[in-house]
Amino acid sequence: MGxxxxxxxxxxxxxxxxxxxxxxxxxxxxxxxxxxxxxxxPGIALAEMRxxxxxxxxxxxxxxxxYREPDLGAPKGLFREPLVIGWGRDxxxxxxxxxxxxxxxxxxxxxxxxxxxxxxxxxxxxxxTVRLILESTGSSADEPTTQGEWAPPPPRRGAADPSSTGGxxxxxxx
Numbered sequence: 001m002g003x004x005x006x007x008x009x010x011x012x013x014x015x016x017x018x019x020x021x022x023x024x025x026x027x028x029x030x031x032x033x034x035x036x037x038x039x040x041x042p043g044i045a046l047a048e049m050r051x052x053x054x055x056x057x058x059x060x061x062x063x064x065x066x067y068r069e070p071d072l073g074a075p076k077g078l079f080r081e082p083l084v085i086g087w088g089r090d091x092x093x094x095x096x097x098x099x100x101x102x103x104x105x106x107x108x109x110x111x112x113x114x115x116x117x118x119x120x121x122x123x124x125x126x127x128x129t130v131r132l133i134l135e136s137t138g139s140s141a142d143e144p145t146t147q148g149e150w151a152p153p154p155p156r157r158g159a160a161d162p163s164s165t166g167g168x169x170x171x172x173x174x
């Protein structure tokens with residue numbers, strides 16, 4: 001979601017209810033945020049787009065994201081609780097190739113890949129998102145959260161050759 005997109009939403013504000021009810025409209029509105037925008041519930045799409053168009057903080061946020069000092073991350077050992085970064089494999093805002101940098105900035109983090117998800121996994125895979133949050137916060141910890149060695153992400157379903165993914169980012173495994 002960039003400055004131009006927010007400006008477009010502001011112009012389209014009167015049409016947002018109709019656009020969000022239509023599968024084609026949701027595809028248009030949410031294409032950069034969701035791997036399956038037409039499947040996002042109309043009410044969620046409308047509330048989110050209205051929020052982006054209406055919030056006075058959006059312009060400042062987008063400016064800071066574009067022009068502020070780069071993120072410094074957090075030194076190893078800073079967090080007492082597990083830090084998990086959830087990343088959509090089909091994220092069009094923060095491409096998966098940036099995952100290596102995120103893990104370098106946050107060395108205590110564990111990366112979780114959301115398959116068939118865009119920038120907002122809570123839209124594309126709500127149950128998996130809730131499960132990850134609960135497991136990561138210890139509410140339903142079936143697996144311990146650990147840091148480990150670098151390994152390539154699991155191949156996409158149906159991928160003939162995992163090495164042909166064009167430089168997929170790496171992930172930490174437990």
